[in-house]
Each structure stands twice: as structure tokens, then as C-alpha cells.
Amino acid sequence: NLTWDNYYRYDDIREFAYALSASYPELVTVSVAGKSYENRDLILIKISSGGSGTKNAIFVDGGIHACEWISPATVTYIIRELVENYAAHPQYIDDVDWIFMPLVNPDGYEFAHTESRLWRKNRRVHDETNTTCIGTDINRNFDYHFNEGGSSENPCAPTYNGGQPFTEPESRALRDAILAEANRTKSYLTVHSYGQHWLTPWGWTTDLPEDYDAMFALATDAVAALTAVYGTPYDIGSSANLLYANSGPSDDWAKGVAGIPYTYTIELRDKGPVYGFLLPPDQIIPSGIETWEAFKVIAEAVAQMT
Numbered sequence: 001n002l003t004w005d006n007y008y009r010y011d012d013i014r015e016f017a018y019a020l021s022a023s024y025p026e027l028v029t030v031s032v033a034g035k036s037y038e039n040r041d042l043i044l045i046k047i048s049s050g051g052s053g054t055k056n057a058i059f060v061d062g063g064i065h066a067c068e069w070i071s072p073a074t075v076t077y078i079i080r081e082l083v084e085n086y087a088a089h090p091q092y093i094d095d096v097d098w099i100f101m102p103l104v105n106p107d108g109y110e111f112a113h114t115e116s117r118l119w120r121k122n123r124r125v126h127d128e129t130n131t132t133c134i135g136t137d138i139n140r141n142f143d144y145h146f147n148e149g150g151s152s153e154n155p156c157a158p159t160y161n162g163g164q165p166f167t168e169p170e171s172r173a174l175r176d177a178i179l180a181e182a183n184r185t186k187s188y189l190t191v192h193s194y195g196q197h198w199l200t201p202w203g204w205t206t207d208l209p210e211d212y213d214a215m216f217a218l219a220t221d222a223v224a225a226l227t228a229v230y231g232t233p234y235d236i237g238s239s240a241n242l243l244y245a246n247s248g249p250s251d252d253w254a255k256g257v258a259g260i261p262y263t264y265t266i267e268l269r270d271k272g273p274v275y276g277f278l279l280p281p282d283q284i285i286p287s288g289i290e291t292w293e294a295f296k297v298i299a300e301a302v303a304q305m306t
């Protein structure tokens with residue numbers, strides 16, 4: 001059983017999902033969205049109190065990047081809070097449906113645990129190229145303005161884009177899971193680290209989405225709730241303006257192709273350079289607590305959307 005005082009392995013996270021659905025079968029449904037390159041199940045957790053798939057939905061993923069351990073830790077913390085404390089705040093499940101893919105890149109995540117702590121990509125062997133380098137950046141492999149800057153065509157680079165869109169089983173499984181519920185999904189939250197940024201698309205252009213003002217307003221409310229807990233500051237802006245140009249990430253695709261309006265990349269603790277990806281495990285629970293406050297704001301807004 002997870003207690004969020006340490007970072008978990010893939011098997012722990014999978015068992016957490018099945019145990020939660022066994023304890024709360026009326027709320028939690030676990031399915032397999034696909035297989036990773038190394039044949040691990042890509043776990044999908046749906047949380048719903050019924051309504052036969054007509055409520056507005058929120059799609060959340062974590063662990064696209066292998067070294068960002070606080071991401072699946074925080075996402076699983078929020079899943080636990082939603083379900084185990086349902087009676088204390090039933091509106092967060094009764095008014096919206098949730099779909100979680102807490103660990104999109106289990107192969108990379110396990111490799112970061114066992115071999116190379118700062119590994120970022122998945123672990124696919126590039127049979128199509130003449131290289132011994134391994135892995136594609138799942139967050140450069142989506143088919144929207146693919147390979148238009150800030151991604152690499154070199155299989156040895158940490159931001160290798162795969163050469164073509166959707167070459168990776170993990171990005172295909174995430175794509176298909178998002179598309180399956182896209183017509184009622186109002187918010188897509190893809191959880192990364194680090195930097196304490198609440199990011200909107202786009203990465204491929206510094207131009208802003210046409211509904212940027214509405215996206216910024218909701219982000220402002222979410223961040224205010226987050227910061228109110230411990231004072232953790234987050235900044236808000238579009239990826240290309242706040243971070244750097246990059247292309248092929250899941251959020252740009254989710255907004256530009258899947259049409260999900262309130263799409264954000266959340267870069268969790270810390271701001272670096274002290275810890276960065278090596279965030280001490282005693283920050284998992286504080287990260288979970290403050291991020292949950294932001295998610296509540298998103299859920300309240302999504303519940304009202306038409």
C-alpha cells in the first residue's frame with residue numbers, strides 16, 4: 001500500500017490502481033490502455049460515480065518523462081484523495097468524470113530507478129536508424145506541428161522526436177485514450193517537473209491560443225489555490241513564451257487536434273537548481289496537497305462548462 005513517503009516503482013503504482021478499484025468498485029475502473037515498448041501495461045484509471053459517460057471529464061497524465069518522479073507521485077496522491085475522501089467532498093467526483101494515466105512511460109521510469117536517474121525518454125530500440133542510441137521523447141512525438149523546432153532528429157538526443165509522429169507505443173496509447181473521451185473532456189492536465197510553471201500551449205509558436213485569456217484566467221484561479229497552501233509560487237504563461245520553443249508535445253496536440261480547451265502542462269516542484277528532478281521524497285505529500293487544491297479549482301470550473 002502506498003503512503004507517499006517515498007517514490008514508488010511501476011509495480012507499486014499498478015498494484016495501487018487495482019487495489020483502489022477493488023476497494024471502491026463503484027467509483028474506480030482500471031483498464032489497460034496499451035503496452036509499453038518493453039511490454040508493461042499502461043494503466044488507465046477512470047473515476048466516476050455514474051451518469052453513463054455524459055458528464056464533463058478531466059484527463060490527467062503523469063510520468064511522460066522518466067526522471068520526473070514527483071509527477072506520478074503527485075498524480076497518484078490526487079487519485080487517492082479523490083477516492084478515499086469522496087465522502088468529504090463528493091462534488092469532485094459527482095460533478096465530473098476523471099481519467100488518469102499516472103505513468104505514461106513505465107519503461108523509462110524503471111530505467112531511471114535502476115540504471116540512470118536522469119533518463120528522460122522511453123526505451124525503444126531504433127531499428128529504423130543506424131544507431132545504438134535508445135529512446136524517444138514521448139513529448140516530442142505527437143502529430144501537431146511535429147518537428148517544427150525544439151525537438152531533435154538525432155536518436156541520441158534527449159529530445160529525439162522519433163523521426164515521425166506517433167512512432168512510440170506510449171504516445172499512441174495516450175493519444176487513443178484521450179481521443180476516446182475527447183468530446184466531453186474539457187481539461188487535459190499533463191503533469192511534469194520541474195520549475196513551478198502552469199503552462200498553456202503552444203510550444204511551436206509564441207503566438208497565443210485564441211482563447212488564451214480564458215485559459216489564463218482559470219490557471220490564475222488554480223495557481224492561487226495552490227499557492228495559498230504553503231506559499232509555493234508558480235508562474236503562468238504559454239510554453240514558448242515562458243520556457244522555450246518545442247514541438248510535438250502532448251498538450252499542443254490535445255488542444256490543437258483533440259480540441260480540449262483547458263489544456264495545461266504543469267511543471268511541479270521545485271524551481272531548481274538545488275533539487276530539480278532529484279526532489280526529496282519528503283516533498284511528495286506537500287506537493288500532493290497543494291496540487292490537489294489547484295485540481296479542485298479546475299474540477300469546479302469544468303463541472304460548470306457547457
Ligand code: 0X9
Nearest residue numbers: 139192193202203239249252265
Ligand atoms: O520540454 C518539455 O517537454 C516540457 N518540459 S520538461 O522539463 N518537463 O521536459 C514542457 C512542455 C511544455 N508544453 C509545450 N511546449 N507545449
Ligand code: ZN
Nearest residue numbers: 065068192193
Ligand atoms: Zn517533462
